[in-house]
Amino acid sequence: xxxAVLEVKGLTSxxxxxxxxxxxxxxxxxxxxxxxxxxxxxxxxxxxxxxVGAANVLEGKVYFxxxxxxxxxxxxxxxxxxxxxxxxxNVFESLSVHDNLELGAYTVEEKQILEERFEEVYQLFPxxxxxxxxxxxxxxxxxxxxxxxxxxxxxxPSLLLLDxxxxxxxxxxxxxxxxxxxxxxxxxxTMILVEQNVKKALELADFTxxxxxxxxxxxxxxxxxxxxxxxxxxxxxxxxx
Amino acid sequence: MTSxxxxxxxxxSFATFLGVYAILALxxxxxxxxxGQPNFGKVLFYSVGCYLAGFISTVFLIYLGGxxxxxxxxxxxxxxRGISGASQPFLNAAGFIVALIVGFVFAALVGYVASxxxxxxxxxxxxxxxxxxxxxxxxxxxxQTWFSGGAQGIAGVPNPFIWIGDAKLRYLSYxxxxxxxxLLTCFCMIKLTNSPYGRLLKSVxxxxxxxxxxxxxxxxxRGGVLAIxxxxxxxxxxxxxxxxxFVQADAFIPAVTFAVWVxxxxxxxxxxxxxxxxxxxxxxxxxxxxIFGIEFQGSLPFLIDPTYLRxxxxxxxxxxxxxxxPSGLIPEQPVKTxxxxxATEEKRS
Amino acid sequence: MDxxxxxxxxxxxxxxxxxxxxxxxxxxxxxxxxxxxxxxGSMYTLVAIGITQTFxxxxxxxxxxxxxxxxxxxVAAIVTKLVSFPLSLPLAIAASFAVSAAVITSIxxxxxxxxxxxxxxxxxxxxASFAVSxxxxxSMYVAVVSxxxxxxxxxxxxxxxxxxxxxxxxxxxxxxxxxxxVSVILLEAIFRLTKVGKAMRAVxxxxxxxxxxxxxVDRIRRITWIIGxxxxxxxxxxxxxxxxxxxEIGWLILLRGFAASTIGGLSSFSxxxxxxYIIGFAENFVMDLLNRFLGINxxxxxxxxxxxxxxxxxxxxxxxxxxYTNLREGLAKLIREIRPSNRN
Numbered sequence: 001x002x003x004a005v006l007e008v009k010g011l012t013s014x015x016x017x018x019x020x021x022x023x024x025x026x027x028x029x030x031x032x033x034x035x036x037x038x039x040x041x042x043x044x045x046x047x048x049x050x051x052v053g054a055a056n057v058l059e060g061k062v063y064f065x066x067x068x069x070x071x072x073x074x075x076x077x078x079x080x081x082x083x084x085x086x087x088x089x090n091v092f093e094s095l096s097v098h099d100n101l102e103l104g105a106y107t108v109e110e111k112q113i114l115e116e117r118f119e120e121v122y123q124l125f126p127x128x129x130x131x132x133x134x135x136x137x138x139x140x141x142x143x144x145x146x147x148x149x150x151x152x153x154x155x156x157p158s159l160l161l162l163d164x165x166x167x168x169x170x171x172x173x174x175x176x177x178x179x180x181x182x183x184x185x186x187x188x189x190t191m192i193l194v195e196q197n198v199k200k201a202l203e204l205a206d207f208t209x210x211x212x213x214x215x216x217x218x219x220x221x222x223x224x225x226x227x228x229x230x231x232x233x234x235x236x237x238x239x240x241x
Numbered sequence: 242m243t244s245x246x247x248x249x250x251x252x253x254s255f256a257t258f259l260g261v262y263a264i265l266a267l268x269x270x271x272x273x274x275x276x277g278q279p280n281f282g283k284v285l286f287y288s289v290g291c292y293l294a295g296f297i298s299t300v301f302l303i304y305l306g307g308x309x310x311x312x313x314x315x316x317x318x319x320x321x322r323g324i325s326g327a328s329q330p331f332l333n334a335a336g337f338i339v340a341l342i343v344g345f346v347f348a349a350l351v352g353y354v355a356s357x358x359x360x361x362x363x364x365x366x367x368x369x370x371x372x373x374x375x376x377x378x379x380x381x382x383x384x385q386t387w388f389s390g391g392a393q394g395i396a397g398v399p400n401p402f403i404w405i406g407d408a409k410l411r412y413l414s415y416x417x418x419x420x421x422x423x424l425l426t427c428f429c430m431i432k433l434t435n436s437p438y439g440r441l442l443k444s445v446x447x448x449x450x451x452x453x454x455x456x457x458x459x460x461x462x463r464g465g466v467l468a469i470x471x472x473x474x475x476x477x478x479x480x481x482x483x484x485x486x487f488v489q490a491d492a493f494i495p496a497v498t499f500a501v502w503v504x505x506x507x508x509x510x511x512x513x514x515x516x517x518x519x520x521x522x523x524x525x526x527x528x529x530x531x532i533f534g535i536e537f538q539g540s541l542p543f544l545i546d547p548t549y550l551r552x553x554x555x556x557x558x559x560x561x562x563x564x565x566x567p568s569g570l571i572p573e574q575p576v577k578t579x580x581x582x583x584a585t586e587e588k589r590s
Numbered sequence: 591m592d593x594x595x596x597x598x599x600x601x602x603x604x605x606x607x608x609x610x611x612x613x614x615x616x617x618x619x620x621x622x623x624x625x626x627x628x629x630x631g632s633m634y635t636l637v638a639i640g641i642t643q644t645f646x647x648x649x650x651x652x653x654x655x656x657x658x659x660x661x662x663x664x665v666a667a668i669v670t671k672l673v674s675f676p677l678s679l680p681l682a683i684a685a686s687f688a689v690s691a692a693v694i695t696s697i698x699x700x701x702x703x704x705x706x707x708x709x710x711x712x713x714x715x716x717x718a719s720f721a722v723s724x725x726x727x728x729s730m731y732v733a734v735v736s737x738x739x740x741x742x743x744x745x746x747x748x749x750x751x752x753x754x755x756x757x758x759x760x761x762x763x764x765x766x767x768x769x770x771x772v773s774v775i776l777l778e779a780i781f782r783l784t785k786v787g788k789a790m791r792a793v794x795x796x797x798x799x800x801x802x803x804x805x806x807v808d809r810i811r812r813i814t815w816i817i818g819x820x821x822x823x824x825x826x827x828x829x830x831x832x833x834x835x836x837x838e839i840g841w842l843i844l845l846r847g848f849a850a851s852t853i854g855g856l857s858s859f860s861x862x863x864x865x866x867y868i869i870g871f872a873e874n875f876v877m878d879l880l881n882r883f884l885g886i887n888x889x890x891x892x893x894x895x896x897x898x899x900x901x902x903x904x905x906x907x908x909x910x911x912x913x914y915t916n917l918r919e920g921l922a923k924l925i926r927e928i929r930p931s932n933r934n
Contacts, residue, residue, distance in 0.1 A: 016709075052802055078804035089799060092792050099788050106789060106804040155804065279713050358904045364713040365651050370903045373845065377896045384889060495841075499724055502717060543736045549728040556725030560701055563710065563718055 003030040004063075005159050005190045006051070011060035013050040019058055020046045022214035028159070028207070033181070033191045035205030035222065037198050039235050043214040044194045045087060048161050051192075052084045053077050064159065079107045083152035087163040087194075090148035093137035097128055097147055100136055104151030121150040124180065142173035149177070153184070160184070163194045178204060210235070249409060253416045255528045257484050260419030262527075263520035264426045264477040266504040267513065268470040274511035274573070275434055276466040277446030278356075279364050282371030283501045285378055286352055286471035288493040290344040290478020295395035295488035296388055297343060301336030302326055302399070314390025319397035326399025337401040337483055344475040352471025356464035372495055383490035394489025398482055412484075419480050426473055427513050433469070434513075436578055442466060443511075496552060503555045507562045509569030518570050526554050618882035621757030623875045629763050629832075631870020632770035635863050636825035637843055638850035639777065640818030642862040645851070646794035647814040650702055650715045654723035656844025658694055658819050660730060662686035662826025663835040670745040670830075679746060679765070683827050690823025691816040697722055698815050703808075723841075730837045740837075744830040766828045773821060774863055781859065790814060794857070842892065846873070849899035855906075869895050 006028040014020035020043045028034045036044045049055040051062055053074040062070045069077050078084075092100050101121060108114050122129040125146050131139065136147060145165055152160060165181070166174045181204060185191060195201035202208060202222045210218040210225075212235060218225065265287065272278045299313055302325035310318040326333040358370050382389045389395070401418075405411040433439060444452045445462050453459045482488055500523060508519025534547035562569065641655050666682035673681055705718055734740050752759040780787035792800040793810045801807050829835065829843070850869045854861025873891045880886040880894075 054798060054802060073806075074801035075804045075806045078802070084802045086799065086802065089796055092795050092799065094795050095788060095791060102785065103788055103792055103800075103803055103805065106785065151803065358900070362903065364711070365716045366903050368713060368716055369651065369848065370900055373848075373896045373899055373903075376845065377893055377900075380890065380893055384887065495720075496724060499720055502720075506717065543738070545732060545735060549731045549735075552724050552728040553732075556721040556728075559721045560718060560725075563714060563721075564701075564704060564708065567708070567710070567714070 004028065005030050005065060006192070007061075007063040008047075008051070009061045009063070011047070011050060011057065011062065013055050013057045013060070014046060015056055017056075017058075020214055021050060021055075023060070024211075024214075024216050026209060026216065026219065028190055028192060030158075030190055031185070031188055032207055033185055033193055033205040035201035035208045036192060036194045036211060037196075037201050037208060038211035040196075042211045044211050045163050047211065048084065048163055048192065048194060051077075051161060052082060054084075075107070078155065081155070081158040082161065083155055083157035083159070084161045085148045085152045085163060085165060087167055091136040091139075091144050091151065094135065096133055096135055097139070098132040100147055100151050101128070101132075101154055104154035107155055117154045117156065120156075121153055124153070124183065125150050140170070142169040142177070145169050145173075145177060146180075149180070149184075153189075158190060160189050160191045161194075162191060164196060165193070166195070166197065166200070174200070249413070251528060251532065253409070253412045254531075255524055256416040257412070257419050258527055259520055259524040260416070260421075260423040261477050261481045261484075262501075262504060262524050263423040263517055264473055264480070265501045266508065266516040266520045266523075267423075267426050267430050268473040268477070269501050269505045270510065270513070270516040271430055271433070271442075271473075272466055272470040274505060274515075275439060275446065276442040276463065277364075278463055278467055278470075279368045280371060280467065280470065281368040281495075281498055281502075282355060282375035283474060284493045284495065284497040285355075285371075285375035286348045286474040287478040287497065288379070288382075288490075289348040289351055289471075290340075290475030290480075291482045291488045291493070292382065292389055292478075293344045293347060293475070294340045294479040294482035295390065295398055297340040298322060298326075298333070298336045298398045298483075299395070301332055301339070302329070305332075312386060312390070313388070314386065314393040314395050318395070322397045323399055326403050330401075330404035333399050333403060334401050337479075340479045340483075341476055344479040345472040348475025348478070349468040349472030352474075353464045353468040355471070356460070356467040372498070375493075375495065375498070379490055379493050389490050390488065392490070394487060394491075396487050398486045398488070400486070401483055415484060419484070422476065422480060426476070427517070429473075430513055440578060500552075500555055503559045506559055506567075506569055509571035509573070511573040512571055515569050515571040515573075522558075522570075523555070526551055526558075530554070618878055619756040621755035623757075623878045625754070625757040625759060625763065627871040627874040628867070629766055629870075630874060631867035632767045633825045633828055633832075634843070634846050634850050634869050635770050635866025636773065636821045636828075637847035638854075638862045638866045639773070639859070640821045641844075641847050641851040642854055642856060642859065643790075643814055644818040645856050647790060647797075648698075648702065648706075648811055649712065650706075650719060651712070651848075651856075652694075653716065653719040653844065654694070654697065654726055655818070655822055655847065656840030656842075657723050657726040657730070658690040658822035658840070659826040659829065659843050660727070660835065660837055660840035661693060662690050662823030663830035663839065664730070664734065664739070664742065664826075665689045665823070666827035666830045667739070667742040667744045667835060675746055678744075682744065682746075683769075683824055686823035686827035687820035688823070690826070691820040693726075694819035694822075695812055695815045698811065703811075723844075727837050727840065734837065741834045742830070743834050744827070746831050748831060762828065762831050765831075769824065769828070773824075777817070778859065786810070786813065845892070845899075846895055849895045849902075852899050852902045869898070872898060 004027050006026070008024055008026040011024045011026075012019050012022055022043075024047060026034075026047075036047065038044055046055050050057055051069075053069075053072055053076075057070055060070070061068060064077070064080060064082060067080065069080065069082075072080075092103065095103070101118060102114075105114055105117055108117065122132075127143065128147060128150055131143070136144065139147060145168070149162070149165065162181070166177055169177060178200060181191070181193070193201060193205060202225065205222050207220065208218070208222045208225055209216050265283065269280055269283055272280045296313070299318060299322060302322050303310060303318060306325065308321065310321060312318065355371060355374060358367065362370060383392060385391075400411060400415055402411045402414045405414060434442070441452075441457065441462065445457065445459055504519030504523050505516060506519070507522055508517065509515025530547040530551040533550065534545075637655065637659055640658075641652065644650065644652055644655070663686075665686045669682040669685050670678040701718055701722060702715065705715060710718070731740075734742075748760050748762050750758045751761050751764060781791055789800065789805045789810050790813070792803070792805060793807055797807055800810075825843075826835075829839065846869050847866075850865030851862050853865030853868055854863075872894045877886075877888055877891045877894060881888055
């Protein structure tokens with residue numbers, strides 16, 4: 001009996017009538033991190049967007065905790081317990097750090113719970129507490145990433161989708177963010193992590209899926225991916241499982 | 242209610258409107274359909290032709306003869322224009338021809354100047370700019386009573402065919418003339434667009450940055466297109482003024498520009514047939530609402546100006562087209578340059 | 591007098607002569623001019639706020655906004671005919687708000703939203719809003735002509751309450767200006783302090799991120815239209831007290847509203863408010879000055895506004911953008927920009 005938090009079946013999606021993701025099957029089990037790696041333009045971001053309703057689904061289905069969420073609108077999906085951190089432009093620059101977090105908890109109604117969530121996020125990322133009145137545009141790349149992740153945690157999601165969280169971050173902060181991702185996992189959050197940096201992705205993730213030209217060419221435990229050479233062949237399309 | 246419906250009269254007025262509208266639609270089609278310049282100030286360039294028609298006819302029929310009137314829009318001027326035009330048909334015709342030429346040139350000049358803000362504006366900002374510019378000019382010109390006749394306007398511009406005794410024949414002849422001009426405009430447009438110039442325009446429309454990187458002088462191209470389109474709009478203005486006999490500043494409102502946009506969008510952008518189709522549809526609605534106005538006005542307890550219904554129809558029509566068939570009735574076709582012809586023939590064989 | 595002065599003087603003089611036709615020199619009454627500027631500026635501000643807000647959230651340059659003002663004016667006039675003062679005033683304002691808000695929200699559902707979903711470009715949306723404006727205006731013509739109320743005014747008479755110098759403070763002034771100020775303060779409070787307000791700012795900045803954050807963008811859109819349309823209606827109700835209404839007033843008021851909005855770069859709330867009063871002063875105070883001292887006829891009043899608008903659109907489309915919540919910072923930046931560096 002799978003404790004699959006997310007099931008993607010035969011998904012073909014993209015923008016308008018253009019299909020970028022081609023017939024993808026994917027599964028993520030509770031409490032695990034799935035790394036989604038692959039060359040540029042392979043459709044990783046589009047796959048993530050399809051899950052949260054930000055891309056056009058042409059065929060297939062997406063199930064979250066057994067519910068069919070394929071054609072739900074973004075804010076309804078967020079309400080069900082999924083959070084999404086886009087790769088770029090993932091914070092509201094004209095709003096303060098505090099306001100960004102408050103918006104993150106937009107779906108939270110009760111004031112008491114809201115206060116608790118603020119506390120949780122500030123404990124996880126103390127730097128945010130210091131800067132809470134500052135506008136998000138005054139933050140550095142790394143700090144913004146932290147804010148974006150913090151914002152996504154305000155709803156206490158069961159599934160967190162991170163699109164290249166270390167992309168525009170200074171090397172110093174990358175380790176910090178990776179550590180935080182581990183901490184978040186320890187609280188029981190299931191995650192899908194899109195990453196360009198294969199080494200780091202394999203370090204963090206329990207499972208890995210490799211996506212090339214819109215298709216999944218490997219999906220399984222991270223250790224089973226094997227040595228670098230095989231990975232290279234997977235990326236370049238010589239070998240497919 | 243009239244005893245019978247004057248079919249010839251209706252057809253004649255339909256044909257005249259069709260001709261004028263077709264020229265306007267073709268000009269906007271060139272500017273927006275081919276070159277991507279959203280001209281929201283079309284009525285401005287059209288009005289240049291109208292004002293010049295009124296002014297030049299007065300010059301020829303009154304001032305040239307050394308006569309003076311209390312004002313270009315005065316009752317005396319109106320009467321004098323009529324008398325002078327009827328008794329000196331050649332002078333009137335000469336004035337008409339001069340007005341057409343000067344109208345084209347002057348309107349083209351204004352169009353070229355209006356292209357300057359087009360250099361760096363996003364399309365909807367540019368649209369707004371031209372719209373507002375049109376309104377500014379309207380207000381200023383309205384105040385220049387020596388040129389535009391002020392709030393009153395100018396009346397009694399005589400038909401070039403005024404020497405034809407039978408009114409029906411007169412208007413029919415004029416309608417044929419106007420349609421002739423429309424076909425001439427169409428011919429010019431076809432020659433312009435089915436050529437490397439046409440391809441150039443489309444390249445500027447689709448990706449002006451790329452065009453510029455190929456060394457094309459984008460601002461000058463845009464200026465040129467707006468100039469040509471405006472010139473033709475001016476001609477349309479002259480043609481219409483010599484038909485209706487009136488020029489009045491308050492007629493040159495943005496709603497007129499809107500009507501031209503309806504023609505181009507409903508008919509289909511970037512093709513001549515589309516522009517003509519749009520013009521046919523608009524003139525049909527125009528004529529039908531006019532007939533409605535004359536025939537059914539008596540049966541209603543209140544006075545509804547057919548203009549109201551006409552514009553409501555345009556609005557609904559364009560919204561429906563934008564929603565369900567945004568490419569218009571007749572969609573865009575490839576540029577038929579000689580090179581293209583050779584290529585497609587090769588493909589066929 | 592050196593050559594340069596002559597060369598500039600002559601063209602300017604001849605240019606001015608274009609505007610002098612039928613000039614009517616009036617006594618320049620300072621206080622009266624200022625009072626009128628503030629009154630009309632307030633009404634323009636109400637209209638401009640709606641334009642800016644709806645543009646920020648929906649990215650649509652809504653040309654039918656002016657017709658909402660006209661509608662508000664007619665509704666107010668009708669209400670004041672049916673109900674007597676003093677109840678008629680709040681009732682008229684409320685009715686104007688409600689009707690205009692309802693109309694524009696419906697238009698959004700029927701026209702703008704479907705078009706946006708089908709991928710319409712900003713220009714197409716502008717054309718569509720223009721079509722809506724024409725459709726509404728001429729439908730109004732049919733409606734009011736059939737009811738024989740083509741030109742009406744509200745049955746609330748304008749009375750002088752205070753006299754200040756050569757100016758008069760009327761009861762209309764005492765309603766319109768506080769309503770504007772209160773609306774502005776209320777909106778600012780909503781934007782800064784409430785969840786909905788912050789969501790509106792979020793959608794204006796980045797709609798897809800807002801959706802991915804859990805904000806119901808459609809609902810925010812609807813709220814924005816209601817506020818924008820409603821304020822336009824209220825401006826219309828004030829207008830119907832001030833002067834005669836007819837279906838054409840919407841268009842001219844719209845252009846003033848757009849001009850004011852452009853001063854705020856079509857995005858800044860405080861910039862728009864400043865813009866509304868700048869336009870109010872430009873058309874009244876400045877126009878009176880030009881009339882009194884240069885003999886320019888007052889009918890050219892809209893020209894000042896339109897020139898401001900074109901200059902801004904062409905040279906400074908971002909407007910005199912004031913930082914959203916920090917007025918002082920924005921003003922300092924503005925002053926720095928206008929005044930060239932003194933360092934050399």
